[in-house]
Amino acid sequence: MQSASAPKQLKSVNLMSAGPKPFVQTSGEIWLNGQFVEVGQTSIPILTHGLHYGSAVFEGERAYGGTIFKSAEHTRRLKNSCNLLGFDLPFTFEVFEQAKRETLSRIGLQDAYVRAIVWKGSGGLGVGTGDNQVNAAIAIWQMDPYFNPASGGLRLDISNWRRPPPDCAPVKAKAAGLYAICTMSKDKAATRGFDDALMYDYEGRVAECTGAHIFFCRNGALFTPKADWMIDGITRASVLEIAAKRGISVTEKTIMPDEMSTYDECFIVGSAVEVVPVGEIKGQAFAPGKLTEQIIGDYGKMKYGRPY
Numbered sequence: 376m377q378s379a380s381a382p383k384q385l386k387s388v389n390l391m392s393a394g395p396k397p398f399v400q401t402s403g404e405i406w407l408n409g410q411f412v413e414v415g416q417t418s419i420p421i422l423t424h425g426l427h428y429g430s431a432v433f434e435g436e437r438a439y440g441g442t443i444f445k446s447a448e449h450t451r452r453l454k455n456s457c458n459l460l461g462f463d464l465p466f467t468f469e470v471f472e473q474a475k476r477e478t479l480s481r482i483g484l485q486d487a488y489v490r491a492i493v494w495k496g497s498g499g500l501g502v503g504t505g506d507n508q509v510n511a512a513i514a515i516w517q518m519d520p521y522f523n524p525a526s527g528g529l530r531l532d533i534s535n536w537r538r539p540p541p542d543c544a545p546v547k548a549k550a551a552g553l554y555a556i557c558t559m560s561k562d563k564a565a566t567r568g569f570d571d572a573l574m575y576d577y578e579g580r581v582a583e584c585t586g587a588h589i590f591f592c593r594n595g596a597l598f599t600p601k602a603d604w605m606i607d608g609i610t611r612a613s614v615l616e617i618a619a620k621r622g623i624s625v626t627e628k629t630i631m632p633d634e635m636s637t638y639d640e641c642f643i644v645g646s647a648v649e650v651v652p653v654g655e656i657k658g659q660a661f662a663p664g665k666l667t668e669q670i671i672g673d674y675g676k677m678k679y680g681r682p683y
């Protein structure tokens with residue numbers, strides 16, 4: 376047994392380069408509580424409430440051609456997520472929007488991933504957050520496509536974890552704590568050779584993936600689970616907007632697992648994920664087709680503010 380006076384030598388781990396593809400900002404500045412700080416100079420105390428108890432909310436956004444896509448919608452949702460967890464975004468909407476724009480411009484990227492996060496910091500470290508300071512940060516980095524699916528589309532596992540009911544969790548908040556089951560589902564899917572996992576909701580209905588909403592297609596029409604117990608997806612709303620403009624019928628409905636076999640095409644959508652075809656949900660095959668291609672093409676234009 377290791378004695379207290381002879382601490383075990385810890386192997387140094389470079390978290391910045393963990394994994395095959397760095398998925399983190401490694402240089403440039405981070406906006407932290409109103410200041411710009413070099414990423415290498417940033418640190419947070421170990422005794423941070425958000426780290427121990429999940430008192431944190433975040434947004435994942437993308438910038439295209441130097442403009443953050445649907446930035447206001449993301450900031451509004453971030454503010455709402457804070458409120459659902461019982462605190463306030465510690466900056467006004469306008470200041471936060473300006474901070475995101477300025478961070479992007481200082482990073483100097485045209486196309487990038489934007490991560491905004493708000494968390495309860497150090498102070499007391501009991502379950503209650505007390506008056507621990509609320510912190511906010513914005514980090515921006517270059518990000519390749521989230522998925523690089525084979526031409527047949529993504530392969531989805533089905534998670535054993537279910538999305539929680541609305542009386543068991545603040546399901547409309549993009550709260551860090553709610554991602555524990557997404558992370559476990561995603562990791563398990565990866566170890567089983569899948570790209571991602573589909574999650575059912577607490578009543579066994581088709582819900583969403585670990586970081587994306589899901590759409591199905593049949594006879595030129597779109598079908599998607601109602602978002603009653605999920606975050607209000609910004610990309611999902613974009614797809615509904617595209618469909619309305621194109622005159623494509625969309626039905627938001629309860630989708631039970633055995634109904635999935637009645638659809639021909641399937642795709643998933645999210646700010647990081649964008650729009651990606653699905654080729655299989657645990658043995659159930661889908662053939663990415665014209666409607667999926669149409670939505671991918673239109674979203675590709677919409678995100679750059681081009682007409683479609």
Ligand SMILES: Cc1ncc(COP(=O)(O)O)c(C=O)c1O
Pocket residue numbers: 435557583584585586587588606607608609610611644645646647
């Ligand atoms: C669990 C989950 N569902 C859906 C989405 C898609 O939401 P949005 O399109 O707003 O990024 C995300 C992405 O943030 C997510 O994490």
